[in-house]
Structures are given as C-alpha cells and as structure tokens.
Amino acid sequence: MVWTLGAGVAVCWLYFLVLARARGGVKRLALRATLLAVAGGLVFAANQRGLFARSTPGFRIALLLALLAVEVGYLYTTRFCPACGRMVRNLRPAQCRRCQAFLPRHGMTASLRHADNTDSRDPLKPRLRPPTPSDPAGE
C-alpha cells in the first residue's frame, strides 16, 4: 500500500516536472530539489544496507563523484521553457514546441537563446576565430 502511494506521488511529481504549466525557474528549482532528494535517498539506502560499513574512503569519493556527474549531466541537459514550463531534454531546439518562447541555452542558466545569436551559440557549429597578430596565415 505504501509503495503504491509512493509510486502514485512519484508519477504525479514527474507529470508536474515534465508537462504542467508553471514558471521555468520554479520548475528548475524543483528539478534540483528532486535530484538532490534522489541522490540523498540513494546514499541513505546504501548506508542502511551497509555498503559504507567496510568501504574505503576512495570508494566513497568515487561513488560521490559518480553521483555528482550524473546530477550535473541531468541539470545541464534538462531545460524548462521560461514561459510555460515545459521540460525539454534536447539541447538543439531554440524555441519551445508548446508556446514558441525562446529556451535557455542549457539547463544551468536562465539566459535565453535568441534568434539573432542562435548560430553563434550553437555548440555544434564551428566557430570562426578572429585573426590574431601572431597568426602566420595573416602575414
């Protein structure tokens, strides 16, 4: 019964994070809190089962770094529309599919990707570097 209730709450929370209409900043904070709670829950469950009882400090640090890498990856790749709050887990689209508002450049910033600098901010396009005085090709 408790597991069913917990699963229902988790599904409702995921629905809120992914599709519900709310401000993007609110949902970004909610995602951060969720990821912290999940990481804390994993560490707590591992501690309850005795995983850390005879482990070395190096193992603990490696486990913590792995958890942090996953969390930062999720925070970077998960963006929220600032207008309608829709979750976008693809870094390529510049605009929200639901309301056409501009999306943040990545999940860890609130600065928007505007139409006039979309090309220069696209990380997949090669950047043209201005010539430097020591550049041999310029002489």
Ligand SMILES: [Zn+2]
């Ligand atoms: Zn939107």
